[in-house]
Amino acid sequence: MGMMPKEDVEAKIDMIIDKYAGKSGVLIQLLLEIQRELNWVPREAIKRINERLGIPESEIYRVVSFYTAMSLTPRGKYLVRVCTGTACYIRGAQRVLTAAEKAIGVKAGETTDDLKFTLQTVNCLGCCALGPVVEINGKYYGLLTPKTLENIISNLRGESS
């Protein structure tokens, strides 16, 4: 997903808000949809939701900053989540993470400038027997070594977006 022109982003935000206007208790669903469509929740979205639905900006910010499913900074096309939970950790998650940081070129929690990758650590992905595990956009990769992870990343990098 490349960077959309500002006007397109604003139009998209307005279109999403349209769907929820007039209903109550929709903030989280609305924000999740913005996150899904734009891959983050920009300032503009918080401002527009406030203007159109009358929800205080501080309340919207509270929700976005609370949920890990929402992001206050742009996320990359691929969300690489390295499990550093106990089981993965003892099976070498740290080496996998170091390899991921090297292959992607950013530290955990950061996003590449080309918005291709966001690297995160998570505490458990629920499949400890496969550790060390990495999840990328919903797909699970188990029994990883630094080498196999590097291959996965370079394959994704090679894909045309």
Place this chain on the structure above:
Amino acid sequence: MEANIKEVNLTINGVHVKAQKGTPILEVARQIGVEIPTLCYIKGLSPYGSCRICSVEITTASGRKRIVTSCNYPAEEGLVVETDSERVVKVRRNLLRLLLARCPKVTRLKNLASLYGLNEPDLWVENDSEDCILCGLCVRVCNELIRVSAINFANRGIKRTVTTPYDEFSEDCIGCGACAMICPTGSKKVRTNNYSVVRPLAAPQKDEKLGAYIDILSAKSSIEGQDGGVVTALLLSGLKNGMFNKAVVVKRKSGYRAEAVIASTPEEIMEARGTKYFRIKIVPKIKELISKGERKIAVVGTPCQVRAARKIQQILQQEHPDLDITIIGLFCFESFEYEKLKAETARIMGVNLDDAEKTQIKRGKFIVSINGHEYSCKVKELDHAISNGCPYCSDFPAFFADVSVGAVGSPDGYSTVILRTDKGKKLVENTCLEYGRVNVEEITKLSSFKKNRAKENFEPLIREIQAVRLKIRGAVGDDA
């Protein structure tokens, strides 16, 4: 007493009590003189149960025993409550150990802890300057009472904090100070980041009602604007003399709606003539100008906008020492919300506000001019249209402006001008104005009126806050 289905019987510390079903048991206990300690509870705001100091032990009608927070546990039939049982004391003591480890230097916490035999934190202290227990009282008072919602919680877990969106100065904040007032620990967090404490101006005269000032005048210009057209004249002359190159002003857009715009030419300034009685955010425009390299900026606004402009100037000057903002303040008793004002003026005067050529507030009247006709009603009648926060604001004459302008204190066709800083004085001196007689008493009167209104509105809250503090003070002997 007549049988009332809503009335329930409960027992508190062995005493039988009747109470309305649903009343928090903390309140029921208070009614019979049983005091339960609290930190995050103030009557009048929604109970939150976050500090958990008000924990009590209950036995329900079905015989189930447990610990609950009494501030938000509703009275129910057959409930047996123990407020100081051994188990309760142990629970509170452990809560205080945790709170004390989080905020070891907070006097009120230390006092409360000492009542439970704790004098020093006995758990690991991560940051001994931490002073916020995340009780959310400031958030609730800002949202529920003042109703401006400038602050809220942000993040989660160990990163949870109370702040404004993006941790930046918030223009939703009216600087009322309720958050600081209500804080049970006296936390600095809210005050430094959000509550817009502005450095006072240095001026020869200082007056509680008029603010700091150099001189007070009555003046008019040759421009037809609001009253004496002074603000427009000041902007035009300042622009011409190079005191500033851009001005952030509020201009009507469609109908009576208004928006903040940047004016760079005399024509653009003329287009923004006339008062708009709204609270419009101006800080984004100031930031936009700064990001474009502008450093000499004028801002016109109501006292809350003036405070925001002054605050943002003090913040941004650290990064841009050459930033020079000239702030022109407008006298303001209250502002309105567009939708509500439109509805109310239609209901009371039968006018379509969007057609108004001009609106003004004179001697307690809201006057709308349409096609040469003047329609008016008492400003008091428009109470429902007042912006959130205004009833709690005590700044009438824009205390933090370089120069304040308004109708009050001047004859028709003139504006009152309060020179507050050398910059404001210079701006006025370089503007061609005709001077008249000023009636300072009138300004003082209106300013007192606004201050007293805010004071009266705050009174019930202050009474509750003091009641809670006195209780701890009474028990320990002193308090922060």
